Amino acid sequence: MSGALGLIAGVALVATAALALVGALGLLSMRDAFARLHAxxxxxxxxPTGAAIAASLAFADALASATIAIFLAIALATTGIGTHAIARALHLRRVLEKETRETSSDARAGGQT
Known part of the structure; x- marks a missing residue:
């Protein structure tokens, strides 16, 4: 690894760590579950993107870069799919809880008449 590529790889790792820290702080500061999911x-x-860029620059090998690219594609695809599945489950849970509250309040109101 040459000095310039090593420096760029180090900068990529530091930038990745900084962005991950900002995301973690956002995760802790958000009040709503959907906002936390976004963070x-x-x-x-x-x-994974920053780590893949840094690793590709650090190794500077075609086979290693191809392996890293495959890893990155899988990581990014599963992140989106997982986030969508969790958001959908959260939404369905809120809808079911709302329907349950409405049903139980209707039952209580119907029993008093």
Whole structure:
């Protein structure tokens, strides 16, 4: 690894760590579950991307870079799919809880008449 590529790889890792830290702080500061999910998906997308860029620069080998690219594609695809599945489950849970509250309040109101 040459000095310039090593320096760029180091900068990429530091930038990745900084963005992951910002995402983690956002995760802790968000009040709503959907907002926390957004911050978590940021970390899940940025961290592997920055690490893959840094590793590709550090190794500077075609086979290693291809392996890293495959890893990155899988990581980014599963992050989006997982985030969507969690958001959908959360939405369905909120809808079911709302329907349950409405049904139980209707039952109580019907019993009093």
């Amino acid at each position: 978590a998906s940021l970390i899940g997308a940025v961290a």
